[in-house]
Amino acid sequence: MRNNAAEPTLGHVIMFAAASVGWLVLFLINLTLSTPGAGWxxxxxxxxxxxxxxxxxxxxxxxxxxxxxxxxxxxRS
Structure with missing residues (x-):
């Protein structure tokens, strides 16, 4: 079995970029909607x-x- 992380495809890059955007959205939601406390x-x-x-x-x-x-x-050259 081959290790796909050693040979990434464009799909891998897009998938992790989308995950990054998702974490950014959650981070910004947490910063704007909650008041600072322990859970925050x-x-x-x-x-x-x-x-x-x-x-x-x-x-x-x-x-x-x-x-x-x-x-x-x-x-190829």
Missing amino acids: WVRAVFSGVLLVGSVIFTFVLWRRLGKKGAGKSAQ
Whole structure:
């Protein structure tokens, strides 16, 4: 069985970009609709950490996708 994370596709990048947007929306909803308290901080930190993680993983997949495409075009020449 092959590891798809080692060879990402455009679909992987789009999926994680969409997840990042979802975490951003949840983070902004938490910031605007709730009053600061213990639960507010937990939700803000949780959604913020997952937002940052999703963005970083999206960027990593996008970079791997770019290297994959560059490697194939160099092999064709």
